[in-house]
Amino acid sequence: MEPERFQETFKRLESEIQRVIVGHDEAIRKVLIAFFAGGHILLEGVPGLGKTLLVKSLSHALGISFKRIQFTPDLMPSDIVGTEVLTDNNGRREFQFKQGPIFAHVVLADEINRATPKTQSAVLEAMEEKQVTVFGESHILESPFMVLATQNPIELEGTYPLPEAQLDRFFFKLLVAPPAPDQLREILKRTTGADVSECAMVLPNDSGKLVNDMKLLLRQVMIAPPIEDYVVRLVHATQANGQNGGAANTSVKQFIRFGSSPRGAQAIILGAKGNALAEGRVHVSYEDVEKVISAALRHRIILNFQAEAENVSADQILVEVMKQVKRN
Amino acid sequence: MAPSSNLVERTRPETVVFRLSAQLGNHALWDALLFFIPPVLAALCAAFLLLQGAWVSQVVASATAVIAVGLGALAVTLRYRPRIPKLPQAAQLVDQRAGAKDHFLTLATIDLANCPEPLLSRLRQDAEELVGRVELARDFPYKVKTPMYWSTGSSLVALLLLYFLLPVAGAMIHPVSISQRLRELAEKMAQAPRLKELAEPLKTLAAKLEDAKIHPEQKQVAVQELEQKIAERRKQEEEKNNRDLLSQAADELKGAEQQQSAGGQEQQKNQSQGGGNLQSNLPKEGQGEGKQSQGSGGADGEGKMSAQSSKDMEQGKSAQGNPKEPDQDKNQQHQGDAKVNQPDPNRPGKEPDKDRAEKGQGGSKEGSGKNQASEAPPQSAPPAERFYQAGEGKDGIKGARYVTVQLPEDVAAESKGESKATKEGIGNRGRSQVPVSNVPLPAHLPNAATEKQPMPLEYRGIIR
Numbered sequence: 001m002e003p004e005r006f007q008e009t010f011k012r013l014e015s016e017i018q019r020v021i022v023g024h025d026e027a028i029r030k031v032l033i034a035f036f037a038g039g040h041i042l043l044e045g046v047p048g049l050g051k052t053l054l055v056k057s058l059s060h061a062l063g064i065s066f067k068r069i070q071f072t073p074d075l076m077p078s079d080i081v082g083t084e085v086l087t088d089n090n091g092r093r094e095f096q097f098k099q100g101p102i103f104a105h106v107v108l109a110d111e112i113n114r115a116t117p118k119t120q121s122a123v124l125e126a127m128e129e130k131q132v133t134v135f136g137e138s139h140i141l142e143s144p145f146m147v148l149a150t151q152n153p154i155e156l157e158g159t160y161p162l163p164e165a166q167l168d169r170f171f172f173k174l175l176v177a178p179p180a181p182d183q184l185r186e187i188l189k190r191t192t193g194a195d196v197s198e199c200a201m202v203l204p205n206d207s208g209k210l211v212n213d214m215k216l217l218l219r220q221v222m223i224a225p226p227i228e229d230y231v232v233r234l235v236h237a238t239q240a241n242g243q244n245g246g247a248a249n250t251s252v253k254q255f256i257r258f259g260s261s262p263r264g265a266q267a268i269i270l271g272a273k274g275n276a277l278a279e280g281r282v283h284v285s286y287e288d289v290e291k292v293i294s295a296a297l298r299h300r301i302i303l304n305f306q307a308e309a310e311n312v313s314a315d316q317i318l319v320e321v322m323k324q325v326k327r328n
Numbered sequence: 329m330a331p332s333s334n335l336v337e338r339t340r341p342e343t344v345v346f347r348l349s350a351q352l353g354n355h356a357l358w359d360a361l362l363f364f365i366p367p368v369l370a371a372l373c374a375a376f377l378l379l380q381g382a383w384v385s386q387v388v389a390s391a392t393a394v395i396a397v398g399l400g401a402l403a404v405t406l407r408y409r410p411r412i413p414k415l416p417q418a419a420q421l422v423d424q425r426a427g428a429k430d431h432f433l434t435l436a437t438i439d440l441a442n443c444p445e446p447l448l449s450r451l452r453q454d455a456e457e458l459v460g461r462v463e464l465a466r467d468f469p470y471k472v473k474t475p476m477y478w479s480t481g482s483s484l485v486a487l488l489l490l491y492f493l494l495p496v497a498g499a500m501i502h503p504v505s506i507s508q509r510l511r512e513l514a515e516k517m518a519q520a521p522r523l524k525e526l527a528e529p530l531k532t533l534a535a536k537l538e539d540a541k542i543h544p545e546q547k548q549v550a551v552q553e554l555e556q557k558i559a560e561r562r563k564q565e566e567e568k569n570n571r572d573l574l575s576q577a578a579d580e581l582k583g584a585e586q587q588q589s590a591g592g593q594e595q596q597k598n599q600s601q602g603g604g605n606l607q608s609n610l611p612k613e614g615q616g617e618g619k620q621s622q623g624s625g626g627a628d629g630e631g632k633m634s635a636q637s638s639k640d641m642e643q644g645k646s647a648q649g650n651p652k653e654p655d656q657d658k659n660q661q662h663q664g665d666a667k668v669n670q671p672d673p674n675r676p677g678k679e680p681d682k683d684r685a686e687k688g689q690g691g692s693k694e695g696s697g698k699n700q701a702s703e704a705p706p707q708s709a710p711p712a713e714r715f716y717q718a719g720e721g722k723d724g725i726k727g728a729r730y731v732t733v734q735l736p737e738d739v740a741a742e743s744k745g746e747s748k749a750t751k752e753g754i755g756n757r758g759r760s761q762v763p764v765s766n767v768p769l770p771a772h773l774p775n776a777a778t779e780k781q782p783m784p785l786e787y788r789g790i791i792r
Contacts, residue, residue, distance in 0.1 A: 003450055220444050222451065224434040226416045281454070282447040283438075285430035328416050 001213040007280045009214065010036075012202045013061050014278075020057045020199045021050050022190065023183035027174045030295050031058055031148070033274030036211070036218050039171020039267065040127050040147040042112075042162075042299060046154060049176045050187075055108040055148045057199040063207050064105035064144065071115035073158065077122030081132040082139075097134060102126050103141060109149040113159040120166060123147065127169045144211050164258070164302055171267050172292070173299035221273035223284040226328035228269070231289055235265040237321045238301050251320045255307035260300040267296035286327050294318050341455035345436040348464055349418035355470050356411035360404040362476040366483035368400035374490050381494050425467050426458040506584045507534040513577050520570055526561060529554055530577065537584060548588040555581040 010032060017028050027043070031054065034041050043051045052068070059066030069080055082100035086093055101107065102123070109123060126132050130141045149170070151162070167173075179187060190197055203210060239259035240252055252259070271292030272284045279288075298314040307317075372393050379389035419433040426432070431454055440448065514530035517523040533554050537547055555578060562574040 003447065220447060222434055222438050222443055222447055224416075224430060224437045225439075226433060226437055227430065281429065282450045283430065283434040287429060327420075 001210075001217045003217065003277060003280070003282050006214050006217050006277050009202070009210070010278045013058075016061045016199055016202050017054065017057045019197060020190075021054050022186045023179045024050065024054065024176060027176060028054065029275075029278060030172050030174055030271070030292070031055075033271055033278065033292070034171045035062070035144065035146050036214050036277075037171060037267075037270040037274050038144070038146075038215055039270070040149070040169065042167070042170040042173040043148060043150045043176055044153055044173060045150070045176030046178070047152060049178060051150045051176055052108060052110060054176075055106060058148075059106040060199045061202045062106070062211070063201045063203040064211070066106045066108070067101040067104035068108040068110060069101045070110045071112050071119070073114060073116060075115045075119045077119050078134075080119065080122050081126065081134055084135055097137070097139065099139070100132075102132060103139075105142065105144050105146065107145075107147045109147055111152060112149040113151040113161055115160065117160055117163070120160065120162060123149075124166055124169065143208065144215070167299045168261050168263050170299060172271065172295040174295060175298075218270070218274050218277055221276050221282055221284060223269060223273065227272075227284055227286060227289060230286065230325070230327055231265050231268050231272075233325045234268070234289075234293060234321060235260045235262075235297070237325050238264075238297060238318075251312075251317050255303055255310075255312050255317055256301050257304040258302040260297050264297050264300040267300075268293055271296055290322060293322065341432060341452055341459050342435045344459055344462055344464070345415065345419045345422050345432050348422055348468060349413055349415055351464055351468060352413040352418055352421075355468075356413070357404075357408050358470060359411065359473060359476070360408040362472065363407065363479045364400045364403045366480040368396050370483035370487045371396035371400075373487050377490060377494055381498055383494070383498075421468070422459075422462055426461045428455065428458045431455040431458060505538075506580060506587060507537040509580050510534040510537070510577070510584070513573065513580060516573055517577070520573065522565070522567070523561075523570055523573060526558065526574075526577070529557070533581075533584075537588075544588045548585055551581050551585045551588060555585065 013032055014025075014028055017032075018025060021028060031041055035058070043054070045051055056066060056068075069075070078100065080100045080102050082098050082103065084095040085098045087096040089096075112120060112123070122132075126141060126145075127147050130143065130145050131138050132141065133139070151159075236259075238252060238256060240256040268289060269284070272288035275288040275291050276282070276284045294315050297318055301314050301317065303312070303314060303317075306312075375384070375389040375392040375396070378384045378392075379386060384392070415436050416433055419436040420430075422428070422432040423430055431451060435451060435455055510530050511534045514527045514534065517530060518527035533550055536542055536550055558574055558578050558581065562571060562578065565571050565574055
């Protein structure tokens with residue numbers, strides 16, 4: 001695939017989703033980047049900001065299957081991955097695997113932190129291995145596969161916060177902010193009138209091959225060794241107590257319990273590549289890295305109690321880290 | 329990957345980065361050179377100046393020059409090497425200048441073998457569109473940095489200081505000799521018709537002053553004679569220029585006289601410190617005895633005693649006072665006084681007066697209490713025999729032979745002749761007779777001095 005075609009398709013998808021979702025342009029771009037990079041997204045924001053609509057619009061624009069799972073405390077793993085059911089096949093009774101909602105190209109795990117850890121962990125294998133195992137039998141999930149989980153940051157009672165291991169499996173964590181007044185006005189205009197606009201399908205129904213080509217092209221994007229080195233130094237700089245030779249700065253030492261894993265660096269580079277392609281370039285620049293670093297690392301650095309007590313966010317620390325680590 | 333192979337392999341956009349890198353490397357080299365060349369040149373000039381001024385030998389100057397150049401080269405290397413720009417830095421500069429988003433950085437640093445060709449050609453195409461915005465000569469000109477100005481300025485100042493201070497230092501360390509100045513004055517005088525007659529003696533004196541074989545005292549006498557002549561002539565002279573010349577000559581001669589006087593004293597001091605012979609104006613026999621008196625261990629009994637007395641003088645036993653023998657010392661001092669108060673048959677008539685004056689001076693230098701004690705002899709009986717030292721008896725040192733010590737002035741006066749002596753005698757008429765030595769004199773031989781020896785310089789202060 002030519003980079004130009006990638007950029008064109010990307011732009012069309014972006015603009016189509018933006019036609020439905022007012023604001024959240026950065027979130028839309030990053031969702032698309034994560035999709036083509038083969039990652040999963042954790043969307044965090046208060047209810048009613050259009051998280052679910054964003055995911056639905058994405059799947060519709062992409063022309064791929066979409067399923068939604070509303071996570072509740074009584075949700076069982078079999079409710080997600082599926083189960084064996086007894087069926088009558090021409091008088092012959094046998095167990096047949098009934099696929100759960102996880103078998104879709106785009107899965108919306110709504111309010112994922114409301115489900116029990118047992119159920120949450122059922123999603124883990126699907127996210128990482130792109131397969132599920134039921135009664136000892138593994139079932140491959142069809143590509144492209146993307147989980148978009150949402151969680152509500154305010155209603156924490158009766159919730160099960162995602163463990164670090166599961167958080168690390170999300171490519172990006174996006175914060176969905178409330179709309180600005182102008183954006184809210186636009187939302188009202190679009191959703192309360194007689195003519196409610198819906199997202200059009202950008203890619204044809206059999207777009208699997210095209211998506212895979214786009215994913216392959218994204219990985220081929222060139223990155224200069226100094227920029228790679230910059231990413232490495234950034235990730236090392238998040239290591240508390242200078243682990244692995246990382247030179248932790250004061251705020252990192254003070255507020256971070258654990259730094260980013262190597263998955264963080266992978267996410268940064270793939271995200272930067274996606275951003276470069278989206279901007280019509282075939283090579284990564286420092287700016288691409290800096291644009292995706294917060295989304296890629298904010299859920300991978302574990303803050304300590306002091307940071308929570310002082311209301312210091314991961315984004316603030318990452319800004320400090322970026323100031324400390326110089327470009328080559 | 330070697331840069332040379334890259335140059336062949338890579339096309340135009342990347343070559344801009346490599347060219348810029350080389351250019352910045354040259355800039356760094358120039359920076360280092362301009363920073364260190366001025367001090368090195370200053371060092372070379374300094375070596376040349378020192379060589380010209382005969383401060384250092386040719387070998388030292390050459391070695392200094394070689395070391396300066398070597399150190400300069402080392403400093404340039406040490407400063408230049410860390411400042412050679414790396415390829416990514418050069419690429420980023422090109423990116424900044426061209427408004428590119430790390431196109432040149434990627435092209436210059438990426439491993440081309442692992443790059444998909446379509447993407448690479450696309451990147452090159454993008455970079456080529458941007459490369460036109462960069463012109464190396466215009467965008468990256470060489471600018472002389474501030475430290476270079478400092479280096480040049482300080483080197484220049486140092487060199488100028490050296491250039492101007494060297495002659496001053498030279499004049500301070502190696503001043504023009506008095507004889508040279510006298511010669512110059514003689515030449516000037518020779519041009520003045522009325523002073524022509526003084527020019528020749530002045531030249532002769534200059535030559536005499538340079539002659540190492542002539543004794544300083546003789547030189548001093550010659551200087552004094554000419555000084556007198558010039559003084560007389562100066563009184564008679566009416567023309568201002570001539571008077572000025574004569575004044576200059578008088579000043580120079582005064583300086584020469586002081587120099588000779590100091591030189592003579594120095595010579596005597598060196599002789600006495602170095603254990604050399606006491607210089608004597610006595611006949612050879614007397615000189616031999618003088619040698620013995622320095623403790624050369626001669627068999628002659630008199631010599632031995634003399635040596636003993638000289639030893640005592642050196643140790644300050646007799647005059648300075650031995651705490652164990654205060655009375656004896658006092659007696660001896662008193663005896664000494666008694667001796668010098670008597671007229672010395674071997675000395676001219678002026679001597680008693682002079683000695684008296686010297687005593688008066690010496691008395692003020694020595695502790696007053698002690699002097700008073702020695703001047704007022706005790707009326708009691710002589711000390712018991714147990715207080716005598718080896719070789720001493722009731723009458724002082726047994727078998728001692730005494731010398732009359734002559735001060736250098738006295739010697740000079742004697743050599744000048746009768747007129748001078750008479751003059752001094754008149755001048756020193758008011759002086760009291762003082763002991764010319766702190767050697768104890770036996771009571772029964774108050775004026776037993778048989779020899780004359782120049783007074784060692786270190787004792788002059790004591791006597792006066």
